[in-house]
Amino acid sequence: MLEEAPVSVSSSPAPTARTPWRAVIGGSIGNLVEWFDWFVYASFATYFAASFFPKGDPTAQLLNTAGIFAVGFFMRPVGGWLLGRYADRRGRKAALTLTVTLMSTSALLIAIAPTYEQVGYFGAAVLLVARLLQGLSVGGEYAASATYLTEASQPGRRGFVSSFQYVSMTAGQLIGLGLQIVLQHTMSDDALHSYGWRIPFIVGAVAAAVVFWLRRNLLETEVYAEADSDATGERGTLGELLRHRKEAALVIALTMGGTVAYYTYTTYLTKYLSNTAGLSKSDASLVSFCALFVFMLLQPLAGALSDRIGRRPLLITFGVGSMLATVPIMTALSHTDTFLGALLLSLAALVVITGYTSINAVVKAELFPTHVRALGVALPYALANALFGGTAEYVALWFKNAGAESGFYWYVSGCAAVSLVVYLTMRETRDTSLTQARSEEPAAPAEATRTAV
Numbered sequence: 001m002l003e004e005a006p007v008s009v010s011s012s013p014a015p016t017a018r019t020p021w022r023a024v025i026g027g028s029i030g031n032l033v034e035w036f037d038w039f040v041y042a043s044f045a046t047y048f049a050a051s052f053f054p055k056g057d058p059t060a061q062l063l064n065t066a067g068i069f070a071v072g073f074f075m076r077p078v079g080g081w082l083l084g085r086y087a088d089r090r091g092r093k094a095a096l097t098l099t100v101t102l103m104s105t106s107a108l109l110i111a112i113a114p115t116y117e118q119v120g121y122f123g124a125a126v127l128l129v130a131r132l133l134q135g136l137s138v139g140g141e142y143a144a145s146a147t148y149l150t151e152a153s154q155p156g157r158r159g160f161v162s163s164f165q166y167v168s169m170t171a172g173q174l175i176g177l178g179l180q181i182v183l184q185h186t187m188s189d190d191a192l193h194s195y196g197w198r199i200p201f202i203v204g205a206v207a208a209a210v211v212f213w214l215r216r217n218l219l220e221t222e223v224y225a226e227a228d229s230d231a232t233g234e235r236g237t238l239g240e241l242l243r244h245r246k247e248a249a250l251v252i253a254l255t256m257g258g259t260v261a262y263y264t265y266t267t268y269l270t271k272y273l274s275n276t277a278g279l280s281k282s283d284a285s286l287v288s289f290c291a292l293f294v295f296m297l298l299q300p301l302a303g304a305l306s307d308r309i310g311r312r313p314l315l316i317t318f319g320v321g322s323m324l325a326t327v328p329i330m331t332a333l334s335h336t337d338t339f340l341g342a343l344l345l346s347l348a349a350l351v352v353i354t355g356y357t358s359i360n361a362v363v364k365a366e367l368f369p370t371h372v373r374a375l376g377v378a379l380p381y382a383l384a385n386a387l388f389g390g391t392a393e394y395v396a397l398w399f400k401n402a403g404a405e406s407g408f409y410w411y412v413s414g415c416a417a418v419s420l421v422v423y424l425t426m427r428e429t430r431d432t433s434l435t436q437a438r439s440e441e442p443a444a445p446a447e448a449t450r451t452a453v
Contacts (some may be wrong), residue, residue: 024149024161026218027170030100030211031145035274036172037107037204038138042267043176046274046281047197051115066130073390076137076382083140084378087147088236088371092224095144097215102137104208106130111201114212143270143378147359151221151434156282156307161301163361170296173266176200178290184282223434227370227432235371244376247367250426251380258356260412265349266292268393273342276334276405283339291346295354302358310430311363312423319420323413325352330409366429388415
């Protein structure tokens with residue numbers, strides 16, 4: 001009896017508190033607030049851009065705020081390293097609690113940041129510090145959330161359960177956009193530009209404080225708890241990650257196309273519709289809200305599908321679709337002046353991206369063993385986001401400012417093409433056992449699907 005305990009996750013009792021739905025709710029609600037704060041910066045940038053920089057060309061002001069947005073991404077590798085290591089050494093729950101604390105602090109800083117007219121560029125400096133804290137937090141949040149949701153799932157339902165990471169991320173953005181729409185209809189445009197943009201950051205800071213308390217009541221995953229008895233000094237170290245450098249490189253490559261496409265059609269979409277297509281800010285926000293709501297509902301469906309047919313078919317579908325459809329969709333969007341036309345085109349793009357977003361977290365988590373899983377997911381993913389996701393909006397506005405906006409469409413398509421090559425050549429991860437010593441030796445599919453948490 002004692003010798004059988006470490007062999008399978010099913011050997012430990014499965015109390016009700018550790019069922020997948022408890023893990024989904026506990027992990028996702030914090031993730032929702034984290035990404036509410038993260039995306040609110042992007043969705044309200046059109047209102048506060050002029051507050052922190054001298055008066056001038058609106059596109060130039062957006063370019064400056066987009067640059068600070070991108071800087072936050074370059075802090076994500078640091079957060080991925082520090083908080084990924086923390087999650088592997090101290091536990092997923094401890095890392096989730098720490099990340100939401102950092103996010104609450106950054107949201108509060110933005111809410112009280114002074115304007116350019118009040119203190120010159122000092123206000124922009126406060127904005128920069130807040131974004132650096134957000135980058136540090138989100139750099140660890142992604143991996144802590146991905147590993148927590150994946151490890152708390154039954155093997156045959158990991159795709160479905162982990163897809164709620166992007167459900168919560170999208171829900172956070174939807175709440176931000178919804179709040180923006182409410183404010184647009186209840187406040188004057190002058191009031192929004194003057195002080196109304198601060199409201200969502202105050203909301204984010206308060207909500208994060210609430211989630212801090214909720215996350216303190218989470219239970220650690222059984223996969224991590226069982227592995228803890230065999231922990232060594234190599235847990236969560238860069239040296240141990242280098243032993244899995246092939247998997248780390250794979251995370252960077254498979255993320256490249258997905259992260260560029262995701263940020264193009266989420267955080268940048270509202271600005272693109274108003275700054276290029278000519279839609280009003282309120283219509284552009286409503287298009288984004290409706291499209292993202294449908295997108296959110298698609299995530300669990302696609303995640304469940306991956307549990308049946310595997311992860312690679314969905315990734316390949318995304319790669320082909322994004323490579324071929326980006327240029328025509330973006331071109332059509334630039335000439336769309338109706339709400340319905342913009343909505344249908346946005347939905348088409350987000351349906352394609354679902355092939356990546358619904359399963360990218362679980363795929364990365366399934367590549368690594370428990371003792372280095374959080375760091376293995378966090379650091380390579382954060383590097384890819386710093387290089388490609390965080391700069392997507394900046395690259396888009398740079399092309400626009402240079403008078404060659406269509407060049408950005410080809411850039412997105414090219415990134416998808418690179419990732420497609422990876423999807424076509426990578427191994428399937430669906431049947432990998434999370435408790436085995438080496439991720440390169442997947443368990444038999446039949447045995448894996450019978451194992452229960």
